[in-house]
Amino acid sequence: MPELPEVETVRRGLQPAMEGARVLTVEQRRPDLRFPFPAGFAGRLKDRTVTALGRRAKYLLMHLEDDSVLICHLGMSGSFRVEAGEDEALPGAFHHTRSKDGKHDHVIFHLSGETGPPLRVIYNDPRRFGFMLLTKAEDLDAHPLLAGLGVEPTGNALDGRLLARLLAGRRAPLKAALMDQRVVAGLGNIYACEALWRAKLSPRRTAATLAARDGGETARSARLAEAIRTVIADAIAAGGSSLRDYMQTDGTLGYFQHTFSVYDREGVPCRTAGCEGTVQRIVQGGRSTFYCPACQR
The missing domain is CATH 1.10.8.50 (Helicase, Ruva Protein; domain 3)
Structure with missing residues (x-):
C-alpha cells in the first residue's frame, strides 16, 4: 500500500487541479469500495468548491466550502489521474504498469476551475481496498480513523x-x-x-x-x-x-x-x-x- 511520501506526492499532484475548483458533478459507479459510500455521496459534493487539499498520515483530506471534508484512502491499488478536455492520455513512462482500465474507474469528479478547460479527476482502484468517507471539519480530529494518530514525520515537531x-x-x-x-x-x-x-x-x-x-x-x-x-x-x-x-x-x-x-x-x-x-x-x-x-x- 502507498506510504506517506506516495500519498503526499498524490496530494501535491492533485492540488493544482482541485484546489479552488468547483465540483460540477460526481459519477459514482458502484455502491461501495472497501466501505459503502456515504448516503447521498454524489449529491453532497455537487456544486461545492474545494477549498483545500490536505493530508493526515496516509489519508487525503478534501476540504469543501460547506465545511465538510472528504477523507480518501488509496488502499492497495487506488490511484488518481487528471484529464483535461478530450485528452485521456496518461503521460509518462511507468516502471510498474498502472490500471487505466475503465471498468476500475469507480469515481469521477467533474471539475470547473476559474481558467482552462473542465477537468476530470478519476479514481481507479482494481482491488477496491480504498475508500471515501465524509465528515464535518469540526469533527475531523475526533474521527475514528484520525483520532489517536501520532506526530507527523514531515515537520520539526518530531524531535x-x-x-x-x-x-x-x-x-x-x-x-x-x-x-x-x-x-x-x-x-x-x-x-x-x-x-x-x-x-x-x-x-x-x-x-x-x-x-x-x-x-x-x-x-x-x-x-x-x-x-x-x-x-x-x-x-x-x-x-x-x-x-x-x-x-x-x-x-x-x-x-x-x-x-x-x-x-x-x-x-x-x-x-x-x-x-x-x-x-x-x-x-x-x-x-x-x-x-x-x-x-x-
Missing part, C-alpha cells in the same frame, strides 16, 4: 525529546513500535527500515532503550528522529517510491526506490562506508524487515 517520550517504557522491538500509528503517523514498513539504517539502530532493539531513565532524550532518539524526518523528506522530494501499486497523478515516476539502502536488498553488501556487513531480512509482525546486523546495533 529526539518527543520520540524518547513516546517510546519510553515500551518493551516492543523498535521497528514494531515505530509502525504503531499512535507513535509516528504514516510511517510505514519501507521508511521505517530506511530510517533505522540511517540512524544505525537495530530493528530488534527494545524501543524503551531510546529513552533515558527519566524518559528524556538520548543520542539514539535524536539520531532516529532526524533520520525519520530526512528519509521522508528525501522520498517526497523524489516523488515517492512507485512500488507496484502506486503512481503520481502526472504519470511521472518516483525514483527514491533506486536509492534504497536496505529495503528489499537482502544479501547485498551494506552501503555504510567501511561496513563489511550484508543486508538481512527478518520477519517482524508479519512484515519483512531489512537491516544490516553489522552496523545497526
